[in-house]
Amino acid sequence: GAVVSQHPSWVICKSGTSVKIECRSLDFQATTMFWYRQFPKQSLMLMATSNEGSKATYEQGVEKDKFLINHASLTLSTLTVTSAHPEDSSFYICSAHSGTSGTTDTQYFGPGTRLTVL
Amino acid sequence: LAKTTQPISMDSYEGQEVNITCSHNNIATNDYITWYQQFPSQGPRFIIQGYKTKVTNEVASLFIPADRKSSTLSLPRVSLSDTAVYYCLVGAPMGNEKLTFGTGTRLTIIP
Numbered sequence: 475g476a477v478v479s480q481h482p483s484w485v486i487c488k489s490g491t492s493v494k495i496e497c498r499s500l501d502f503q504a505t506t507m508f509w510y511r512q513f514p515k516q517s518l519m520l521m522a523t524s525n526e527g528s529k530a531t532y533e534q535g536v537e538k539d540k541f542l543i544n545h546a547s548l549t550l551s552t553l554t555v556t557s558a559h560p561e562d563s564s565f566y567i568c569s570a571h572s573g574t575s576g577t578t579d580t581q582y583f584g585p586g587t588r589l590t591v592l
Numbered sequence: 593l594a595k596t597t598q599p600i601s602m603d604s605y606e607g608q609e610v611n612i613t614c615s616h617n618n619i620a621t622n623d624y625i626t627w628y629q630q631f632p633s634q635g636p637r638f639i640i641q642g643y644k645t646k647v648t649n650e651v652a653s654l655f656i657p658a659d660r661k662s663s664t665l666s667l668p669r670v671s672l673s674d675t676a677v678y679y680c681l682v683g684a685p686m687g688n689e690k691l692t693f694g695t696g697t698r699l700t701i702i703p
Contacts, residue, residue, distance in 0.1 A: 478635075508690060517679070518636070518693040567635045569691075580626055581691060583635030 476502050478570050480584035487558055488592055494554045495587045497568030503548035504570035508581065509541075512565040524551040524568075558591045565589075596680045601698040610667045612697050614680030617661045625656060625663045628679045630696070636679060640665070675701045 477500040487493050497507055505526045510518040522543050523531040530543035542554040551570075555562055565588055569581040597615040604610045616625070624643050628636035640647055642654040642663070653666040667674055677696040683689050 480635075510693075517695055520690055520692065523690055565633065569635070580638055580641055582638065583628075586633065586635045588633065 476500075476570070476582040478568065478582050478584040480566075480568060480587050482587060483585060484588040484590075486590045486592065489559050490557055492554055492556045493558055493589060494552055495566055495568075495589075497551045497553070497570070497584055499549045499570045499582075502570075504551075505548060507545060507551040507568055507570045509543060509551075509553050510567045510569070512567060512586075518567060521553075555589065558589070560591045563589055563591045595692075596682060596694045598678075598680055598694060598697045600695060601700070603700045603702055604670055605702050606671055607669050610670050610674070610699065612665045612667075612678055612680075612699065613662060614665070615662045616680070616682045619660050619682050620684075622684055623682045624684070625654065625660075626681045626683070627652070627654065627665045628681065630677045630679065639678075670699075670701050672701050672703060675699060 479498045479500055481496045485493055507524040509521045509524060511521050512518045520533050521536045521541060522533060524543045524545040526545045526548055532538045540556055542556060545551040553566060565586050567583055567586040569583045571581050624641055626641040627639045629639050630636040640649055640652050640654045642656055644656050644660060647654045655664045665678060677698050679693050679696040681691050683691060
């Protein structure tokens with residue numbers, strides 16, 4: 475199946491700093507990627523839809539100025555958590571749609587990035 | 593997106609067949625049913641997708657009745673490594689639609 479990678483797999487930062495997380499589709503092009511956040515023992519919550527070459531679409535309650543999303547190419551989307559605080563500590567997961575003919579038309583998820591803000 | 597309802601948790605012994613049922617009473621005509629598996633600290637992994645009747649692949653089967661208001665994921669002869677959270681989602685077949693995850697079913701396999 476289609477492969478999606480994330481980097482880094484985990485990161486620890488000090489409060490007030492910014493952290494960038496990368497999401498790459500390794501063997502397919504993705505015009506649309508999604509960013510999710512997951513707190514312990516909870517389900518995935520969609521944060522935003524990342525569109526190549528245009529602005530991201532944020533879900534209600536997600537601060538666009540805090541969670542900056544850039545989708546500069548068909549294989550890369552980045553999420554930057556600006557001025558991170560301890561409450562931003564979470565598991566961040568991206569997904570991408572692989573619409574290649576002959577494959578299942580669904581989304582494939584990255585392995586996730588564990589962010590811990592001290 | 594149609595809302596789904598699943599059992600919060602299930603336990604099963606190794607070697608047994610496990611069936612997890614998902615209710616989606618408001619499923620739309622164009623919606624497909626997709627199941628994902630998630631291990632701790634990992635991203636969800638696609639298991640199976642279907643529209644109606646029965647779909648089978650190398651890891652699971654998906655049974656969908658004629659009214660499509662529910663679906664059942666069947667895992668044959670489970671092992672300890674099948675312990676995970678299983679999510680049922682319904683939505684348009686185009687993978688570029690945003691997905692809404694429900695609570696999922698936490699499946700625990702007992703040795």
